[in-house]
Amino acid sequence: MEDKAELKAPKSKPNKIKTPSVPDDFDLALLSHYHSTNEVVYGDAIDLLEKYGHLTDKVSIDSLYDKIQLLLTQSNSVPFPSPDKGAEKFTFIDLFAGIGGFRMALQNLGGKCLFTSEWDKYSKQTYFANYGDFPFGDITSEQVKEHIPEKFDILCGGFPCQPFSLAGVSKKNSLGRLHGFQDEKQGNLFFHIEDIIRTHRPKAFFLENVKNLVSHDKGNTFKVIKETLEALNYSFDKRVIDGSAFVPQHRERTFMVGFDKDVFGKDVKFDFNTIKYPKKKKAAKTILQADVPAKYTLSDHLWNYLNEYAKKHREKGNGFGFGLVNPEGVTRTISARYHKDGAEILIPQGDKNPRRLTPHEAAALQGYPIYPINTKSKTRSLKIPVSDTQAYRQFGNSVVMPLIQAVGEQVVNLLQLQK
Template sequence: MEDKVVYKSKSKKSTKVILPQDNDLALLTHYHSTNEPIYGNALDVVEQFTHLVEEPNLDNLYRAIQQKLFGNTSVPFPGPKEGKELFTFIDLFAGIGGFRMALQNLGGRCVFTSEWDKYSKQTYFANYGEYPFGDITKDSTKQYIPQEFDVICGGFPCQPFSIAGVSKKISLGRLHGFADEKQGNLFFHIADIIEKHRPKAFFLENVKNLVSHDKKQTFKVIKETLEELGYSFDHKVIDGKHFVPQHRERTLMVGFDKRVYGDNVKFDFSQVELPEEKQQLKTILQENVESKFTLSDKLWNYLQEYAKKHKEKGNGFGFGLANPDGISRTISARYYKDGAEILIAQEGKNPRRLTPHEAGALQGYPIYPINTYDETKSLVIPVSDNQAYRQFGNSVVMPLIQAVGNQILQRLKSE
């Protein structure tokens, strides 16, 4: 067990500890874990917060912040040490680190990460020991990206391109796709970073509907933009059901710098190994689940009436009772609202939602004791149930990302 950090205190009275703000936290934690010179300003942060610890230095301040936020100083998923990595990458739109965990499992070392949601930042920090930088559209964030790294990765926000997202925006009279200035143009910030830093490869993820949105014009712009930068472009829609008991189709995009690998470089998605064994939902379901996850009579009656009404109209909308021997529907970020898309039948009582731990396992994260017996290597969930559902619903299927990442790694090794 690691020693506790001793906080400096001039009195015996309980005082509120003021921690560094977001950008300082990002600087401090990135410098601590990567030792990249670009984060050298973290030493100034140490000078500002010498009041927090008896022996002020980078390590002590780092551990003091971890201890204050999470009650411990252990990180379940640290990356390889500098010089021990097989490749480096940056993690954009990082969420809770699906790309990070997958690529770290392959020997990758993350040298920069960005995420705007404050609750996702907490989960990310608790699991990887780094607090993400914020809004990647701002130059004040981009300035901290190291000049050199091998792979840029991320699942850029999909609301402008998803079937549900587009339908909602149209009904509200809002713009969508690249016309959605708030979210739709985030792709171009990825392109800007690729143009400036010239990583060897990019690895991007988005919803299935990306390839058909706006009569395929959106996808055409993405493809042509990356090709004009001198990169190959290959894509495939893959269902996460090969890796987890969930139907979740996503568009995966991979490309390589032609200046490094030549004009004929391609990524062969057929080489990605997809497990043949059929997944079963019951493998991630827990026993003796708390009663709070069981639907109330009011909500259960509402969902049944809602489904009945749409069935009479010939629509397929409604709740989904999942088959434990099969796979579930796609879990969404709004799962916390009613859990309707994936409900688990219970004998003698109303159906229940998945627990947050089950939702995490449904995306392929290691969750003790569901799919890992190592409690020290289990994803930490430091946020509320509602925030956890949002985070898992927005996440990638981690083992699918790892399978594709493994083939990217083979190409990187061939340089």
């Protein structure tokens, strides 16, 4: 038998140390968070001056940050910067941050974000381009959790809900087995929220999830969430709200708000009836652009396919099919799969095939400021630095930003009463 060739590592040249061209994701998160907050927990960022000092002439965190920001985004202009330290009305952390719907809403209310976490690499790019902070990664990582500042006022986020049941948790408890975030094989992201709340004791939490969270697993999933947070001595109030009151889109989501009873007293409650709604709903036509490139018009092949697909399901008595938008009404719910065919929200074009929303229209549909659709400010307009496919995924996974702000305003009002 012929001997296998032995692979040998190439000889390295003496005294030759390879220096990284730009920071990796973790170093970039550390650098940007230290730059924007000066929190002690990010103090290790000072070491990055030696590691990446070759990138800038001035040996300072600000200079290094500015240089790297320019390299990665081709701009040092951030549309939605964090307020200066000391100028904020409250502080918060942004978990499962996506592209920053909670971040923008709470900053608009005077809040300062001290920590943010998001695992998707493309969402991180959009977040960094718009807020100047590069999110830390996987919140299940202890290395990431160690960089959460000790004190902050509000924990917020639209967390993904992985299936788990009350029965499963109870059974593991009875057997003395770990469950939730302590169970490495069946860990659920919600229990990482529990862990962070228990460790840091924020004054309040503000969470968002899908409408069906309330009924999932015959109500057991929601019962676990509610009882877990109440066991930490927090109040717990929820409501399902349709975003169509704020944007021209039917989008129902479950909102959960709670306050630390050790701080606010055992009788503290959050009243969702205090939320201020716009006097008039917006029509879909308010977010549509006049001149749209031809690439967003459906091909004959795709349009015929969608018609045949809808016909087949109608014959079976199902409601599946595409959704042609009434410009005077509201759209269906945009989803993360919108990039595939745009079926749930199609814009009619007279004699031509209908078209998809553009990414800018999709952003405006979620309430983000987009020049010139819904803001007159060119400088405070959301940047979209990713491909159309990734942009559709991001907006389909996002929150209705003005609704987050409306709920957040009442959370902050109650928070201020304690001071």
